[in-house]
Amino acid sequence: MISWAVLAALVLFSAVTYALGRRKLTAQAAGQGRDRAHSRPGYHGAYVMLWVAVPAAAVLLLHGAFGGRIAAAAVQAEKPAAVAALTPQQRMVFYDDVQSTVVGRTPSEIIYAPDVREALDAEAREAVRIEMGLRLAAVAAALVLAVAGFVFSYRRVRPEFRARQHVEGWTAVLLFACSAAAILTTVGIVASLAFESFRFFQAVPPHQFLFGLDWDPQIAMRSDQFATSGAFGAVPLFVGTFLIMLIAMVVAAPIGLLSAIYLAEYASRPTRAVVKPLLEVLAGVPTVVYGFFAALTVGPLFRSTFNAIGAQLLGGPFHELGLYLSQVQNQMALVAGAVMGIMLIPFVSSLSDDIINAVPQSLRDGSLAMGATPSETIKKVVMPAALPGIVAALLLAVSRAIGETMIVTMAAGLQAKTTLNPLDTVTTVTVQIVTLLTGDQEFDSPKTLSAFGLGLTLFVITLILNVIALRIVQKYREQYD
């Protein structure tokens, strides 16, 4: 990485060139009286500075982003014999250790054979040399570009020079680049997910993934074996996700909608002024906190309640049920679903509030003037008018529930079970993604790649829900604006 000193030098140099550009123009434009410069001095300074700073910064940025890979590739290009004899897996660990040695981190605890140990030190020295060289090259290139840029732009500073247009041109390019960042993000998401999933689907066929009923992601112990012993059927995950989402919506939809209706139609201004911020607080609580709450408060509470009920039923006509209830676990789907529902209440409420307030007052007036009560007006006029928007809000809440990670990771289980019983322990797509990627796994195994397959599925489904919801909201808004 480039040191702070280099960055500071670049900034300083840019500032100096800015000042120089300004001064040149001021000097030249002075004493010209009516024949004033096209642009103010600041623009000329900025013009020079841009030509100095931007190319140099671009080089440094490229070095920062890709330098590591280029260096690694160069180091690995010529391997000493001892290293070439290693298996690909061992080689990867070896080069990781080389990198750790260079950076000063503690390497892995593998005991290497003496010749490999020697090779490690040699490669480490080589790596240091290459990185130094690359760094020097980058700084030199940046310097050259900066100076060249200065020479080129300084010469053009003249009163007739339309510096402002050029600077504004740069600005437009910068602005456009920034909005391109948003597009690139989407492209990045889709591309990375698709690419890694493609590799996964080469090992596990898509229909087995999408329709298989057995989720048991194991990899073989030997590195050259494929996932012959694992099963990657994701249906239990989909069912688990669906179950928890359903429970969450059963909690969030009625409470969220009713509170939105009350706040929008009945509540007085002071009430609204107090309750709405409090609901915002509920919305702002991080999901990890909800997860903690679910795991350490709600889980034990529900479990002990059900166990107690079960104990009561033992020996009676519902003995079977009692036996089942006294054995339910902390991680039942009901717990994660209920807490997720609580988390979604303010989301549903605030979206619904916006939708309900968008219904024109003239409709309410028309109904009230006919002698309808406020609740009749709401039930028969306002809600039917708001229905598309409400449906969209609920779809967005469903999408949120499906994509939620922390609550389920901390409160739901790891067993993949295809069941709709809320008292059962299930696992979801997001939990599996976390579990698969937070172990000590090498990156390429089908096990870790399956996380990307799951991620792609999740992305596609939430995307579809969101697109539908946003289209509905757009059409609804057009109706009333």
Next chain:
Amino acid sequence: MTDAALPPAGAQPALQRSAIEARLKARRAREARFRWYGRLAITAALLFLAVLLGRIVSQGYTTFVDYRMSVPVYLDPARIDPTDPTGANYDLMVADAVLAKLGETDDALGTTSGKLMALLSTDLGFQLLDKVRADPRLIGQTVTVTGPVRADASLYFKGLVDASAAETDRKLDDRQIAWLEKLRSLGMVSSGFNTSFLTRSDSTEPEQAGVLGAVVGSALMLLVTGLLSVPIGVLAAVYLEEFAPKNRWTSIIEVNINNLAAVPSIVYGLLGLAVFINWLAVPRSSPLVGGLVLALMSLPTVIIATRSALKAVPPSIREAALGVGASRTQTVFHHVLPLAMPGVMTGAILSLAHALGETAPLLMVGMVSFVPGVPAGFTESATVLPVQVFIWENASERAFHERTAAAIMVLLVFMIVMNLAAILLRRRFERRW
């Protein structure tokens, strides 16, 4: 136009009135019930909030009081080698010192001292080691060290250990409890505000674990997120709102951004893993990579918030600026953007507050490892507060539970401060056009 054969209007007013009146009672009852449902819903939501926060505070506040022990320890020269102080067993020396105070001696197998060491934090031993390393002349003298009691002992002093339960069901047996009481009566135990929770980083021992490392990690990460997402987001919004021609491409971009804002955060984590860590080799578990991932996640929110702020500035401002000869760029940057600043800043602060609480994407980029120190730079291994909460929640020891709740309290305090700042900013600088 009207049909003459129709019965005259208001033909049976009396009959109609009684029909209406008959139904009125039921309708009024339905009205009252409906209102109650609304009130119930709001009460339920607020109750959940109260229970959630109440539980967290009640579980966590005990962390902020800790119990410390002061022990004068004789640094026996026979047991410490001045050339290699690390070889000595300082924990045993501390235990012997305490045993002496209790008037007991160690047995041949060392089980007594072992039992006692379960009550003493290894921090005492580390302090001695540091002192001896700094000044070897201390060997042979008696040095007093003060440090926290071990987690289970601390729980006992806070009254969280059930002394009446059967001995095998407890973490502390009767002998250990008797020792603790004696030490307390000897005045060797003091309690006070637990500053070490806020000044220390993570540790395997609960009584030595603190949130400083996580706080610094969060701060560094938020810095990266803010420096990336706010400028890029604001400038992107400026382009889309003020400069871009209104055609099919821009509406596609707009739909795109709205969708990005609703993508689950874990997908951004996957993106970070695939692109930043694997392709661009950004150091795993660093504030840099965490900041990059969360910057991408916050970008759509900042863009949307900035666009609303820009839309709220009336067109007359732009027209006035253009009218005096300003260029498009000058109009936007000298006139429109400054007026939209309060809304932009509010949106930026709120998106950063949201990023502070994010956990899932950071788990994907490796921030879930145990990080014992304070991260010194952007490329070092670090953790953030919400991930720290996640890590501690998985720990089985009871003492970690109270610390998890306390860490949540710290996190919530930061978030409340940021949200309040955003609200105050909005109130203070909002303009009503």
Next chain:
Amino acid sequence: MLSQPEGSKDGPVHIELRPQSAHAVDAPAKLRARDVNVFYGDKQALFDASLDVPEKAVTALIGPSGCGKSTFLRCINRMNDTIATARVTGRIELDGEDVNDRSIDPVLLRARVGMVFQKPNPFPKSIFENVAYGPRIHGIATGKRELEHVVETSLKRAGLWNEVADRLQAPGTSLSGGQQQRLVIARAIAVNPEVILMDEPCSALDPIATARVEELIDELREEYCIVIVTHSMAQAARVSQKTAFFHLGKLIESGNTDEIFTNPRDTRTQDYITGRFG
């Protein structure tokens, strides 16, 4: 500003008076307002308004914008109740009973006093459901046959039946502006009110639709007591038998329409009518 009556372009305002029917203002008052004041928060919008509204006639409330006529109208069916900051004092009697009395349920009141608004506001339901709304909730008509009968009767009275009979299930919003307003009138009529209040019912309509609605009003006044707020003096002169002039929240004068327009007592009325202010 004054709206020009049809046909005239420039020149002094020309008011055309219609011959009045026998029923005029000598009939017993259906509505009696005495010293009505309305406050929106601290601002007073209506000062001591007192007016008698006769039965089976059209009473027009005229005056420049913001003078309190709509406020007064909304007092009659207690629509001001829906505004949180509104406060109403004084008596408004419908057949002798004070509508502001605690014991009067606004729901019952509004079944007797219907309202038509400035912008047509059909519900997002079918034409049939729009008209059937009132009878359904009040329980006046239950069951398919009864509702169909009520809907048909009301649409016929509103003069809309022939145009919509074949598409009663079409959404109410699919009609033209003038048809929507007549639909809304049919909706109001369906509950058999005694009074119909109209707040500038034609201001959002084109001249042809306006003419049709005015014809309808003329027919309806044989059955109902109608109070119409209008900013068009020409309209007031065409359709009403009694006129009340409001200005800056005060009821300046009221009386027979022809008297008000030919021989007003107050100079302010004179000034308004002759177009000195709008």
